[in-house]
Amino acid sequence: MLFLFLLSSFVFKGNADTIGLNVSAGPKQNYTFPKDFLFGVSTAALQIEGAWDADGKGESIWDHLVHVQNPKFAKDGSTPDVAADSYHNYKRDAEMVHELGVNIYRFSISWPRIMPKGLKNDINQKGLEYYRNLLMELEKYNVTAMVVMYHWDLPQALQEMGGWTNENIVDYFADYAKVLYDNYADKVKYWVTFNEPMQVCLEGYGNTYRAPKLNQTGFADYLCTHNLLKAHAKAYHIYNTTYRPTYGGQVAISLDSNWAEPKTESASDREAAERYLQFHLGWYTHPIYSAEGNYPAEMIRIIDEKSRQQNFSQSRLPKFTPEEIEYIKGTGDFFGLNHYTTYYLTMADKQVGAVPSHANDCGIVRFQNPKWPSKSSSNWLRVVPVGFRRLLKWVSNEYNNVSILVTENGFADFSGVHDAERVSYYGHYLNALLHSMYEDKTNVKGYCAWSLMDNWEWDDGLTSRFGLFLVDFKSPNKTRTPKDSAKMYAKVIKSRSLPDNFDPTDFSAFSSSNVLLPSVLTVVTLLSLT
């Protein structure tokens, strides 16, 4: 028994991996969350609302994907047609938000629910009513609304005109934003134009991982980003000039980023990690948050050069005019950051990806250490809290100590209310956040957990659960039940500190992903039987 104890503490508490990264973000301290620190919880319309064609809602590109393009898209064959049925359960949703004791509820509005074909000549009053009701419900509980205008569900009618590759979408999006401001500016303090534009453009236009599965990397992903950034800036300026004087809210964008850890300390690996960050996060954030604006210089240089070599008459990376650079620069009142996991980076020693492609333009290789704690239903989600701390520092250094609001962070499992892994994940990542604020002096203003409840997790369907509340998808009312993590999060918010029993060296909740323990247990059991 003693032997087993010693062995398991060696296996699970020793958290330096073979390459050398200690995944813990730092030792136990008595840091507390400042009084004005904002806690929140996030969801997205398509993932929870259901009612995909109710009361005049138009078809979105995700409806089209799962009904027409590929009904087997989600690995369990499910669709978001009903999901958690928040269209009918919004009162319970608001009540759950209230039970957690958070300050902010970040949810998204479905563009085709408000404008069925995406254009302003046809506005669906029932759709407008739904979100107004939800906002009033939140107001009742004193919860501040953070509204995401676009969490990936483009009206299909606009996709048929080219979607984000059609420059006219800048004006269509601006019209949509105005409708939202006109109807809800009195009730919304924080506006987020786009959630994770990289998933929209790189994975949806450059790949097949998200709708509309265009799979035209090296072209459509760059075009999509170009128009999307202009649409973001236009929505920002409209608020700034017309609505901010009256309502005084804030407008920003939510960007997703993994942390990129150099595989070794070599100059080449460090360059690969930096290139990863610039070609993914910087692609979106340099134009908005840097002092000089525009895409990262290194990204422009590499893609221009490769395009020349590939015989194109112009660069595959579109150019902003000097006026556009100025117009986009500074259009974020805070930096919305979504973060889940970490990768190692190294330079590719041969061509990577198709020629041309975004991956080939990057010319780097990323991988994870299979020994990093995991045990998640999302195979990419490994638990590396120190990566969160380093990413926050990178963003702060790169963008002049910008105000950061973490708009998503969380962990997925296979279901159940006793979710020790999620409890542990939140402990570790909030510990990283506290170390970041107190030791690295980053300007983190708030944190939203992903997600309020289990939902339709895109290609993972209903199999991968990110919720603080469990949703019984089989029950007629989609019954919601708080998990242990919901109770833990509520306590953290109330006490402004990490749980008393939190141990930053303890990753044992994720232990069964480690192949060593099961084999050790088997050997020990066999030995004890003989």
Ligand code: PNW
């Ligand atoms: C985010 N990655 O997506 C989305 O904003 C949510 O809608 C989603 O449910 C949540 O994270 C969990 O998946 C991402 O692998 C998913 O880098 C994966 C990655 C990035 C973002």
